[in-house]
Amino acid sequence: MSDSAAARADVVIIGAGVAGLWLAHRLQRLHRSVVLLEAHAVGSGQTAVSQGIIHGGTKYALTNALTGASEIIRPMPARWKAALSGRGEIDLGGAVILSPRQHLFSTAALTSRMSHFFAGRVMLSRVRTLPRAQHPSLLAHDAFRGSVSEIDEIVLDVPSLTTVLADNLRRPVLHVRGESLRLEAPREGGEHASVIAQSAGEGGGRRVCLEAAAVVCAAGSGNAALLAQAGVEASAAQKRPLHMVLVRGALEHPIWAHCLGAGSRPRLTITSHDWADPARRVWYLGGEIAETGVGRTRLEQIAAARDELADVLPWARLDGLEWDAFPIDRAEGAEKSGHRPDGPTLLRHGRILFAWPTKLALAPLLADMIITHLEAMGAHAPEADLAALDGWPRPPCALPPWKEDRQWHTFDR
Numbered sequence: 422m423s424d425s426a427a428a429r430a431d432v433v434i435i436g437a438g439v440a441g442l443w444l445a446h447r448l449q450r451l452h453r454s455v456v457l458l459e460a461h462a463v464g465s466g467q468t469a470v471s472q473g474i475i476h477g478g479t480k481y482a483l484t485n486a487l488t489g490a491s492e493i494i495r496p497m498p499a500r501w502k503a504a505l506s507g508r509g510e511i512d513l514g515g516a517v518i519l520s521p522r523q524h525l526f527s528t529a530a531l532t533s534r535m536s537h538f539f540a541g542r543v544m545l546s547r548v549r550t551l552p553r554a555q556h557p558s559l560l561a562h563d564a565f566r567g568s569v570s571e572i573d574e575i576v577l578d579v580p581s582l583t584t585v586l587a588d589n590l591r592r593p594v595l596h597v598r599g600e601s602l603r604l605e606a607p608r609e610g611g612e613h614a615s616v617i618a619q620s621a622g623e624g625g626g627r628r629v630c631l632e633a634a635a636v637v638c639a640a641g642s643g644n645a646a647l648l649a650q651a652g653v654e655a656s657a658a659q660k661r662p663l664h665m666v667l668v669r670g671a672l673e674h675p676i677w678a679h680c681l682g683a684g685s686r687p688r689l690t691i692t693s694h695d696w697a698d699p700a701r702r703v704w705y706l707g708g709e710i711a712e713t714g715v716g717r718t719r720l721e722q723i724a725a726a727r728d729e730l731a732d733v734l735p736w737a738r739l740d741g742l743e744w745d746a747f748p749i750d751r752a753e754g755a756e757k758s759g760h761r762p763d764g765p766t767l768l769r770h771g772r773i774l775f776a777w778p779t780k781l782a783l784a785p786l787l788a789d790m791i792i793t794h795l796e797a798m799g800a801h802a803p804e805a806d807l808a809a810l811d812g813w814p815r816p817p818c819a820l821p822p823w824k825e826d827r828q829w830h831t832f833d834r
């Protein structure tokens with residue numbers, strides 16, 4: 422190892438997923454000196470595989486009740502829209518909106534029609550039932566016998582989001598070797614925490630000791646190892662697995678929709694991507710199929726998803742398509758029940774904060790919570806000095822799952 426250097430910042434953030442990136446932008450606007458460290462690629466944990474839906478809570482109110490989760494997330498779409506228009510708390514100008522709205526649809530089965538009805542009643546202000554002439558093209562087919570509503574929740578192109586967030590930071594994200602990162606809590610009454618990091622990728626081998634008035638761990642599933650380093654019980658974090666499905670090929674209709682079933686969760690959540698390439702369009706499938714498919718093998722999950730699509734959209738042409746499925750964990754702050762926390766989770770351990778947004782859409786709220794803590798802690802480094810970080814290698818941006826090297830599966834005709 423060659424260089425060894427020292428630097429001092431107000432705040433060091435570990436993890437350049439949506440949580441770390443959003444916070445870095447907020448702190449930049451507050452004129453704080455911020456260093457953001459990333460071990461892999463920008464957005465490479467959950468952010469890059471997310472479906473990009475900026476939820477406003479409708480999905481959580483399918484049981485005909487306004488839950489804590491639906492109320493906490495409700496203000497988020499307006500905050501994202503303001504940021505996307507360049508008039509918000511951060512500037513997301515340049516990030517691409519894939520769809521300005523989402524649809525909720527139910528099949529003709531009685532139970533799912535009822536769910537749809539309840540969703541409409543509880544959420545009257547948020548859900549607009551559409552006449553047939555206004556159905557999205559996929560659901561305009563004569564064979565469709567269910568009903569369709571529209572909700573005012575945007576869907577983002579996540580690669581453009583992470584690119585804009587990374588590129589618009591005044592000080593670029595630093596590429597570090599995750600396994601070499603060392604967190605050091607301050608001694609009793611000490612005024613700074615330290616992070617020792619080594620550079621990764623091209624230009625690897627540099628070493629720096631970063632002192633900061635606060636360190637924020639926003640490393641998704643990587644927070645578990647950081648909790649252990651700080652001596653905090655690993656049980657403060659939880660993982661909830663999913664088995665997501667990708668379908669690629671000459672798909673005719675784009676759709677961004679939740680298909681409602683009998684239960685309180687959408688049976689299927691479909692988002693559409695890469696629509697400009699007619700031969701390689703993608704439907705990305707989540708919802709209940711991803712939750713119940715956790716114990717299935719990859720091929721079983723692909724087969725289950727194809728059956729589910731054929732059941733819900735019997736007129737859709739599914740032959741000649743390529744399929745894949747992959748497991749991924751949602752990393753969250755722990756809940757006693759093991760269920761999804763209603764909102765973001767923030768845990769403070771001296772000058773180190775551990776943060777999980779719970780949802781991409783909740784990144785603005787998590788940033789508020791962190792900033793409140795930083796202000797209470799007086800997280801200002803008296804003499805910020807980041808010169809030692811000049812020329813440090815930058816991480817690439819993560820690819821979305823359909824652009825990664827995959828072994829696509831096709832069914833024999």
Ligand SMILES: Cc1cc2nc3c(=O)[nH]c(=O)nc-3n(C[C@H](O)[C@H](O)[C@H](O)COP(=O)(O)OP(=O)(O)OC[C@H]3O[C@@H](n4cnc5c(N)ncnc54)[C@H](O)[C@@H]3O)c2cc1C
Nearest residue numbers: 436438439440460466467468471472473474641643781782
């Ligand atoms: C399949 C799926 C679909 C989803 N869809 C949606 C959706 O449509 N809408 C929504 O609101 N939410 C969605 N979510 C939830 C959402 O994606 C997450 O809540 C959010 O992305 C978490 O962001 P994060 O920044 O906390 O973590 P992550 O995105 O996981 O980022 C953590 C970052 O930290 C880095 N890292 C890890 N360890 C270290 C280390 N030691 N040093 C440095 N860096 C480190 C990782 O490489 C990564 O880049 C979805 C989640 C999944 C899994």
